[in-house]
Amino acid sequence: TKEQFLTTFMKVREEFKNTFLKIFQDGHADLILTDPEKLLNTGIQVEITLPGKKKQRLELLSGGERSLCACALLFALLKVNPTPIVVLDEIDAPLDGRNVEKFVDILSEHAHETQFMLITHNPITIESATTWIGVTMQEPGVTSIVPYQPDKNIPSSNHAFAR
Amino acid sequence: TKEQFLTTFMKVREEFKNTFLKIFQDGHADLILTDPEKLLNTGIQVEITLPGKKKQRLELLSGGERSLCACALLFALLKVNPTPIVVLDEIDAPLDGRNVEKFVDILSEHAHETQFMLITHNPITIESATTWIGVTMQEPGVTSIVPYQPDKNIPSSNHAFAR
Amino acid sequence: LKLKSIRIYGFKSFAEKVDLNISGNIIAVIGPNGCGKSNIVDALLWCIGEQNPRNLRAQNSEEFIFNGSKARKPLGYAEVSVHFEMDEDHTSPHGKDLLITRRIKRSGESSYMINKKNCRLKDIIDILADSGLGKSGYAVVGQKEIDSALTASPYDRRIWIDEAA
Amino acid sequence: LKLKSIRIYGFKSFAEKVDLNISGNIIAVIGPNGCGKSNIVDALLWCIGEQNPRNLRAQNSEEFIFNGSKARKPLGYAEVSVHFEMDEDHTSPHGKDLLITRRIKRSGESSYMINKKNCRLKDIIDILADSGLGKSGYAVVGQKEIDSALTASPYDRRIWIDEAA
Ligand SMILES: Nc1ncnc2c1ncn2[C@@H]1O[C@H](COP(=O)(O)OP(=O)(O)OP(=O)(O)O)[C@@H](O)[C@H]1O
Ligand SMILES: Nc1ncnc2c1ncn2[C@@H]1O[C@H](COP(=O)(O)OP(=O)(O)OP(=O)(O)O)[C@@H](O)[C@H]1O
Ligand SMILES: [Mg+2]
Ligand SMILES: [Mg+2]
Secondary structure, three states: OOOHHHHHHHHHHHHHHHHHHHHHHEEEEEEEOOOOOOOOOOEEEEEEOOOOEEEOOOOOOOOHHHHHHHHHHHHHHHHHHHHHEEEEOOOOOOOOHHHHHHHHHHHHHHHHOOOEEOOOOOOOHHHHOOOEEEEEEEEOOOOEOOOOOOEEEEOOOOOOOOO | OHHHHHHHHHHHHHHHHHHHHHEEEOOOEEEEEEEOOOOOOOOOEEEEOOOOOOOOOOHHHHHHHHHHHHHHHHHHHHOOOOOOOEEOOOOOOOOOOHHHHHHHHHHHHHHOEEEEEOOOOOOHHHOOOOOOEEEEEEEEEEEEEEEEEEEEEEOOOOOOOOO | OOOEEEEEEEEEEOOOOOOOOOOOOOOEEEEEOOOOOHHHHHHHHOOOOOOOHHHHHOHHHHHHHHOEOOOOOOOEEEEEEEEEEOOOOOOOOOOOEEEEEEEOOOOEEEEEOOOOEEOOOOHHHHHHHOOOOOHHHHHOOOOOOOHHHHHHOOHHHHHHHHHHO | OOOEEEEEEOEEEOOOOOOEEEEOOEEEEEEOOOOHHHHHHHHHHHHHOOOOOHHHHOOOOHHEEEEOOOOOOOOOOEEEEEEEEOOOOOOOOOEEEEEEEEEOOOOOOOEEOOEEEEEEEHHHHHHHHHHHOOOHHEEEEOOHHHHHHHHHHHHHHHHHHHHOO
16 A cells, blocks of 8 residues: 555655665665655655765666665665565675675674575675585586585585685 | 678677686687678677576676676677777775686786776785875865875875775 | 575476575675576566566466476476565464475466465465565566666556555 | 776766776685676676676666665666776777776767777777677676577577677
C-alpha cells in the first residue's frame, strides 16, 4: 500500500544517509522520489556528493566509488528490513585496501542479525570471516570442498589465493 | 578487402589457439566465421573448451575464466598486429592469484614490442611493472601524482593498497 | 532462521555429492577461478524456489544438471538440500529444523520436499516468506551485479523498497 | 613509437597541472578508489583524438573540464599534452619527438597542436595511424570492459579483426 511504501522509503532514506556517513565520514547521500504524487509508480533517484567533491551524476563516480555507494544502499535496506541470509559474490573486487576494510567493518555490525556468505579473493575479507569454505576442482570439471584455514592455503591445483 | 580480412582472421585464430594453450596448458580455443561466404559481413564465434571440461556456451564460463579467455584473444590480436601502446584498466580484478601470475607472464612476453599501462590494485601485477605512477587526492577532488615504490606504500589519505 | 548446511549433487559442476557445513555468521567462500563458487550461490537460490534459469546463468533448466566432463558422463538429475534452523520464536508446523530439497530430472520434472515429504513450491515460498527469507532481490548480489544497483533505472530501484516494505 | 610523458591540466579531476613521466614498458598506475586513475586513461584517449564523450564516461564535452570541488571553482579550459618518441625507422616531418596537444574551452571550442603548432584533428590521426597507434579498439580496455570482449555479439568481434587487418 501507499503508506507502507512511503514509511519504508523514509526509513531507508534515513539509513542510507547514516551508512554513507559511516563509510565516507563526510559528503552527502540522498534518495529522492521522482514522482511523489504517484507513490505506487514513482521511481527513486540516488544523489551522492563525495567528501570534498561537488555533487555530480552517478556515472561520473569511479568504479570503486560506485560499488561502495551501492554497498551503503544495501546495508541501509538491511537495517530497515533485515533478512536472515545475504549472499555477496565478489562485491569487494573493485575496492582498494582501505575501502575493503570499511566494507568489512560495516558488514560485521550487521552480522548479529544476518548471516553473510561472501565469495571473495581478497585477503582482508577472508580474514574477517568466522567460517571458511574452500572450493576447488581436484578433478577437472568436478567441484569438491576442502578445509580452508586463513593462515594456510588450500591444497589444490590452484594454490595461490594471494591477491 | 576480403583477402586481407581472411588472412588476418586466420593469423589471429592461430595465435588465439597458441595463447590459450600457453595460459591453460590444455583444452581448446577456436574462432569460427558465422558466415564464411560473406567475408565482408560475417561475424565471429568464439569457442572455448576448458581443460578437463566439456565444450559449452561462453555464458557458462565463470567470471575469471571469461576474463582470462578475453585476455588470450587480446594477446593474439597484439601478436598479429602489435600496437605501440596498450592501456588496461583493472583487467586483473576477476582473476585469482595463480591466473594473475599467468596473465603477467604473457604480458611480459609482449612488453618488448608494446608499452603497457596497467591500472591495478593487485600486488602481483604491481610487482611485475618496470615503472610505477602513484595517483592520489591529497586535496579532496583534485588529483595529484606522487612517487611510488613497490616496497612501500604511497603517503596518501588512502594508504592501504594491500589487496 | 539460520543456514546450517547445503548438500549438492548433480547440480552444475557438482558431479559428486558435497556437503557444506555452515557455522558462524560471516562465511567466506574461497577458491580458484572456475572451480564452482558461484555455482553454490546458484544452487542455494534454485533450491529455495528461483524459477527463471536466466537468474541462474542458464538458458534452460537442463543446464542445471551436470552435463559431463572429459572423464565423466552427464548425470540424469540434480538435487540440492538446504538445512535451516528456525529461530526460537518461530514455531512452524515442521518443527525447529527445516530441510528444503529440490530435485530436477533431465525430463524437466521438478519436485520439492520439506523434511523429506513431498510438497509444492508454494509451500516452500510461504514458509520462507514467514521467516524473512522472502524473494528480496537485495539478499543475493551476484558477481559483477553490485555496480548496477546504483546505475539501474529509478523504477528498478523502487523494487528494492517495495520488497523491504 | 614510445610514450614519454603526459601533461594534464583542467581535464576532469586534474585541477592542478600534473606531469606523468613514463619510462620502461610495463607501467603500473596505482592509487585509492576515486583518485583519478581512469581519468588518466580518458585524458590520453581524448588527446589522441577520441571524439565521442560517451567513450570517455562523459555526457558532453563540458564534462571534460574540471567542474570544481568544495574548495575550488570550476576551471575555464582543459589541456592535455602527450609526448611520444618516434622509433628509429620512422622519420616524420615533425622530427623524432612528437608533442600532441589538445585543448577545449567551456565554449566548446577545441584546438589541436603538434609540436606547439596549430593543426587539425586529421593531422593527428594520420600521423598516429602511420606509427601503428591507429584507432584500434583493443589497444585500450576500460574498467570492467574485459568481460564484454568475449560476450559481445559476433559482429562486434569482427571489428577487432578488421582493425588488425
Ligand atoms: N551444467 C553444468 N555441468 C557441468 N559444469 C558446469 C555446468 N554449468 C556450469 N558448469 C561449470 O562451472 C564452472 C563455473 O563455475 P563458477 O561460475 O561457479 O566458478 P567460480 O568459482 O565462481 O569462478 P570465478 O572465481 O572465476 O568467478 C564453469 O567452468 C562451467 O564449466
Ligand atoms: N569534470 C570533472 N570535474 C571534476 N571532477 C571530475 C570530473 N569528472 C570526473 N571527476 C571525478 O573523478 C573521479 C573519478 O575518477 P576515476 O574514475 O579516475 O577514479 P579511479 O582512480 O579510476 O578509481 P577506481 O579505483 O575506483 O576505479 C570522480 O570522483 C569524479 O568526481
Ligand atoms: Mg564466480
Ligand atoms: Mg578506475
